[in-house]
Amino acid sequence: MPLAIPNRILAKSAWILGGAVLAASLLLLWARFRSQRTFTAPDSPVAAVSDPSVIARGRYLVHGPAHCADCHAPPSEKPKVDAGEEAELSGGYALRTFLGVMRAPNITSDAETGIGRIGDTELARFFRHGIDHRGQVGLPVMMYAGLSDQDLTAILSYLRTVAPVRHAVAPSRYNLLGMITKAFFLEPFDPGPAPAGPPEPGPTREYGGYLATAVANCASCHTARNMKTGEYTGPRFAGGLVFRKSDSPQRVAISPNLTPDPATGVMTGWSRERFVERMRKGSVSDWSPMPWGSFSRMTEGDLGALYLYLSALDPIHRETVPPSKDGP
Ligand code: HEC
Ligand code: HEC
Structure with missing residues (x-):
């Protein structure tokens, strides 16, 4: 005799399924509505x-x-x-x-x-x-x-x-x-209070720090971050952020460690001249997410300030290895 499912159970399942679909649709509608919400902030x-x-x-x-x-x-x-x-x-x-x-x-x-x-x-x-x-x-x-x-x-x-x-x-x-x-x-x-006295442009460590963190994004690319919220998840400037090429996501680039760690820092031991020359040269691979072209336009003074700042960072030992096959 074929297995017969009592009508009572069928009806109950239909109700549960219908309820779940309705709940999911309501949740999605709510998400859609909420995703358009607006915010205000002080001018x-x-x-x-x-x-x-x-x-x-x-x-x-x-x-x-x-x-x-x-x-x-x-x-x-x-x-x-x-x-x-x-x-x-x-x-x-x-x-x-x-x-x-x-x-x-x-x-x-x-x-x-x-x-x-x-x-x-x-x-x-x-x-x-x-x-x-x-x-x-x-x-x-x-x-x-x-x-x-x-x-x-x-x-x-x-x-x-x-x-x-x-x-x-x-x-x-x-x-x-x-x-x-x-x-x-x-x-x-929340950007916090605007820097009261931003550093004067000039070949100083202080101004280099401002360029590296607030203007040129060296910090936000050369630090591991949560890409949903933008929050830093690794030590600053120690690299490890993974980039995928937009139109071919199997192409991966990882930002290297910029701190002067003897074993893992990419520019450890570089002279100022070598740094300036490297920044002026542009990308040396067929694809890099780093804005090499724009940076090559930086003045000698600005590059010098960046060098002063980066080479005086605390060394952080951090290997920036390619992600495993399963990907991050
Ligand atoms: C990494 C890529 C990237 C860089 C670098 C970048 N932008 Fe954007 N910008 C975007 C994207 C993507 C959007 C759209 C954001 C969105 O849809 O939420 C945007 C939006 C904007 C907007 C529109 C804001 C609005 O109210 O609609 C302005 C203005 C702008 N960017 C100016 C700039 C300026 C000036 C700079 C340099 C100081 C800059 N952007 C650097 C990617 C970038
Ligand atoms: C959009 C992300 C991004 C930004 C912004 C960025 N970098 Fe990079 N950087 C990378 C990635 C990814 C690599 C590895 C690929 C490559 O070498 O092009 C890299 C590589 C480097 C290298 C190693 C080059 C070599 O020859 O091995 C140096 C040095 C460097 N970045 C310094 C900087 C400095 C200084 C700044 C700020 C002025 C900066 N980066 C801003 C992503 C970025």
Whole structure:
């Protein structure tokens, strides 16, 4: 006799299944709704100015140490960026992550497709707190919260002078996991008090530290981090962050240890000249996530300051080994 499932049990299972589907749908609806939530933050006292020396400083930062063009140049302009030339900032580069695709927008002054209609206050809030002009937070792809008010002013002042380029870029798109992350885990960041007296640009260790942590992102790439929240999970500058090439994720690069550890530091024992020469040379592999082209534009003084700072860090012994086959 064939096994007969009593109707009573069938009905009960249907109810349970239906209930589970309904609960999952409600949860997803809630996540979708919550992922669009908006935040506020105190305004920064930053506004674009028209002083030519301030604009020149912004231009140097954007195409040099702050390497904005590395992400905000369209892919067609990438060879220029890699060659250390100034590139257009009309956006379109896509950063593919396991949480979705982050697209760097057009940051020229075009009113329709660029930042022409976004105010200085909104732009500053994005840099300081990660809250975009719509009031939402995204993945922590841009780490500039520690920029001094002067340098943020310089960057915004320069961006206002960039000729408009009409180029519509699709917004960043999160997958299911990304949407849930955005809904429940991403928060604005708190940059702490703005540095009261940011170090004067010059060949000092202090200024090198500012460049390495707040402007050029040496710290945020050369330190192991949680890529969902941006939090540091390893000792600063000791390397170990894993990068995957956007269009071929099997290609992996790992940031090396920059501290002067005799066994594991990549630049231990380098002279200042060797460091400057290495930074000017650009990438030596066919793919590197490090913005070598932009950094090659850095002044001798800025590179010297970086060298002073990095070579005086406490040595940390940390091997940065490739991830196992299963991947991190
Ligand atoms: C690692 C890549 C990367 C770098 C470097 C980078 N950006 Fe971005 N930027 C992005 C991405 C991706 C977005 C979109 C973020 C999102 O969708 O949440 C973005 C968004 C922006 C926005 C839009 C903010 C808004 O309110 O919508 C501005 C303005 C901006 N970046 C300016 C800059 C400047 C100026 C620099 C250099 C100081 C810079 N970016 C460096 C990737 C980058
Ligand atoms: C976007 C991430 C990123 C940023 C920003 C970054 N690096 Fe790197 N860096 C890497 C990765 C990944 C490697 C390994 C691949 C390579 O050598 O290109 C690397 C390699 C290096 C090397 C070793 C080069 C060699 O010849 O072996 C040095 C030195 C270095 N970085 C210094 C710096 C300094 C100084 C800064 C800040 C001015 C910096 N990096 C910013 C990711 C980054």
